[in-house]
Amino acid sequence: MQKLFTDFKPNTAAEWKTQLIKDLKGEAYESLIWHNENGIDIQPYYTAEDLKQEYEPAFTHAQWEICVSARSKNSKEINAQFLSQLNAGASSISLSLAGVDIAIALKDVQLNYIHSIFFVTTENVLELKKYLEANCDIAQINCSIFPENFSTAKDLEAWSEMISFFKFFENIKTVSVNALPFHNQGCLAYYEAAIILSQLTEYLEFFESQKIKAPAAKFVIKTGVTSDYFIQIAKLRAIRRLWTVIKKEYDIKNGLYLIVETSLTNKSISDSYNNLLRTTVESMASLSGGCNELIVTDFDVLFPTNKVLAERMAVNQQLILKEESYFDKMADTACGSFYIESITDALAMKALDTFKHFEKEGGYFKCIEKNIFSQEIKSQADARQELVKTQKQIVIGVNKYKNEKEKINLTASYIKGLKELNIHNPVLNFELENYFDLKNA
Numbered sequence: 001m002q003k004l005f006t007d008f009k010p011n012t013a014a015e016w017k018t019q020l021i022k023d024l025k026g027e028a029y030e031s032l033i034w035h036n037e038n039g040i041d042i043q044p045y046y047t048a049e050d051l052k053q054e055y056e057p058a059f060t061h062a063q064w065e066i067c068v069s070a071r072s073k074n075s076k077e078i079n080a081q082f083l084s085q086l087n088a089g090a091s092s093i094s095l096s097l098a099g100v101d102i103a104i105a106l107k108d109v110q111l112n113y114i115h116s117i118f119f120v121t122t123e124n125v126l127e128l129k130k131y132l133e134a135n136c137d138i139a140q141i142n143c144s145i146f147p148e149n150f151s152t153a154k155d156l157e158a159w160s161e162m163i164s165f166f167k168f169f170e171n172i173k174t175v176s177v178n179a180l181p182f183h184n185q186g187c188l189a190y191y192e193a194a195i196i197l198s199q200l201t202e203y204l205e206f207f208e209s210q211k212i213k214a215p216a217a218k219f220v221i222k223t224g225v226t227s228d229y230f231i232q233i234a235k236l237r238a239i240r241r242l243w244t245v246i247k248k249e250y251d252i253k254n255g256l257y258l259i260v261e262t263s264l265t266n267k268s269i270s271d272s273y274n275n276l277l278r279t280t281v282e283s284m285a286s287l288s289g290g291c292n293e294l295i296v297t298d299f300d301v302l303f304p305t306n307k308v309l310a311e312r313m314a315v316n317q318q319l320i321l322k323e324e325s326y327f328d329k330m331a332d333t334a335c336g337s338f339y340i341e342s343i344t345d346a347l348a349m350k351a352l353d354t355f356k357h358f359e360k361e362g363g364y365f366k367c368i369e370k371n372i373f374s375q376e377i378k379s380q381a382d383a384r385q386e387l388v389k390t391q392k393q394i395v396i397g398v399n400k401y402k403n404e405k406e407k408i409n410l411t412a413s414y415i416k417g418l419k420e421l422n423i424h425n426p427v428l429n430f431e432l433e434n435y436f437d438l439k440n441a
Contacts, residue, residue: 013047020044037383038190038231040346046338055341057332058237059290064328065115066318067092067259067295071307075104082109085311089319092116092293097124098148102131111136115293116143117222117259119178125162142171144220144259144293146178150199153365156206163215173220173257175203182373183224184264186381186424189235190347194354195373196221197242198364201355204250205363218255219243225282225289226263231347232282234340236260236289237332238348245352260291264423265384267302269408269431271397275299280317287327288334294318302418302428303408378424385426395427410436 011019021029032044043050068085070078070093078100082093092115095105111132120128125145132138145166147159159174166172177199179192187195200219207214221239225232236258243256262282267275276299286294296317298310321327334340358367367373387393394400410418415436418428 011047013045013049016045016047036231037380038188038347039350040343042343046342048338050338050342051336052345055335057335058240058344060331061290061292062328062331064287064291064322065092065293066090066315066322067094067115067117067293068311068315069094069261069295069297070096070100070105071298071304071311073099075101078105079107079109081311082106085315086114088312088315090114090315094295095119096148097121097128102127106131106135111143112140114142116141117146117293118143119146119148120162121148122158122162125165129165138172139169140171141169144173144176144222144257146176146220146222150178151365151368156202156365160206160210160212166217167215170216173217175215175217175219175254177219177221179221179223180261181422182377184423185374185377186265186384186426187377188380189228189231190238190350191354191376191380192223193235193239193242193347193351194358195364196223196239197246197351197355198358198367200243200246201359202364204246204252208250214252214254216254218257220257220259222259222261224261224263224265225286226266227278227281227285229281229285230340230343232285233289233334234344234347236286236291237334237340237344238351240290241344241348242351257292258290259293259295260286260289261295262286262297264297264301264421265425266395266427267297267299267425268395268398268427269303269410270406270435271403272300272303272305274397275301276313276317279314280321283317283321284327287321290332302425303410381424381426385424385429388426388430393426395430398427399430408436 017029034042036042066089068082068090071081072078078095086093086109093109094117096119098119098121118128128145132141147155147162149155150159163174166174177196179196182195183192204214223239225236239258240256247254262279266278279296279299283294283296296314298304298314300306300310304310358364358372361367361370361372384393388395388399391399397403415432418432
């Protein structure tokens with residue numbers, strides 16, 4: 001086997017480029033460079049010369065939790081959904097307590113044996129704590145708790161008190177960053193990583209200013225992934241790489257727990273089964289990028305026609321990746337990859353530079369106050385909208401290869417509800433503008 005490798009002469013990057021230019025037969029080499037929307041020029045080939053260092057794995061775990069998110073606000077319906085999906089193979093649940101009777105929603109859900117995610121307010125977090133103490137062995141609970149509101153310095157002050165309620169429980173993660181709302185507005189990968197870095201820094205600066213010791217539990221981040229496969233792998237790895245920088249800067253030992261949800265920014269109503277393919281690609285990117293927990297959005301999330309099928313498939317997609325594709329048997333397969341390590345470095349550096357810009361503006365909360373995030377994300381989202389509109393970004397079954405026989409009837413009230421969703425989905429916008437009657441909506 002050794003002879004197989006020694007028989008082939010290694011080529012330098014310059015030699016590869018010389019041969020490539022020769023094969024192009026007069027066409028410009030620059031035509032092969034992909035100018036990615038994140039501002040990264042992706043080359044047509046990469047070699048070991050592109051690696052800046054010896055790379056350690058960005059993560060070492062292979063397993064992940066299969067998480068399901070409540071689709072309803074009706075507590076009985078939530079309970080039925082959770083029990084059904086847990087029995088079908090899910091191992092984690094995600095629930096917002098707003099308007100929910102927690103006792104009904106979690107009836108017969110054995111929290112001691114699964115992971116869980118809760119979104120709470122300062123008003124209902126005590127209700128959650130009392131429920132956990134009364135119905136579970138709280139010392140054995142493994143969960144992540146996110147604030148519903150986290151947009152001002154006062155929100156951080158209030159949340160720090162909530163953190164203190166659970167500070168003695170090493171498996172209850174309360175130092176939490178939810179970047180998913182930014183993601184679902186059309187935020188680019190590097191910008192999303194920078195916002196995450198900025199929000200984490202607000203926590204740590206607050207702890208230092210108040211002379212509060214950070215809780216022992218892992219810090220937790222929730223984010224999203226699109227179908228831009230390699231970029232999304234690189235984004236998740238870049239977040240972990242930037243986390244090591246933060247740990248060193250603030251001299252903390254906490255681990256990082258990464259929750260990923262498949263995107264709402266690219267799902268279609270037309271040919272909705274294509275969404276199964278999109279979420280599968282996104283799931284593979286999430287796992288290759290090192291998520292600890294994964295939520296796959298239902299393929300019919302924008303147009304729910306068969307909840308039972310969609311809920312079942314959202315779990316089965318992950319079960320297939322785990323039980324049949326063996327994604328749970330390998331950790332950070334991208335480590336050392338000429339291409340992925342290069343774009344991970346590029347995204348991490350651009351995110352770090354962007355984070356420094358946020359700091360000059362006063363930090364995370366000041367950027368929200370000044371609308372810096374919202375203005376830039378809108379610009380990014382509008383650019384993506386134009387790509388879909390002009391077919392420079394292909395969406396199968398929507399702006400290319402549309403199924404002309406497919407007939408979808410949407411009521412005016414339903415179209416109005418879609419337009420009111422707090423997401424920026426250029427695919428959905430294209431559909432609503434071109435295929436459905438909006439006059440009565």
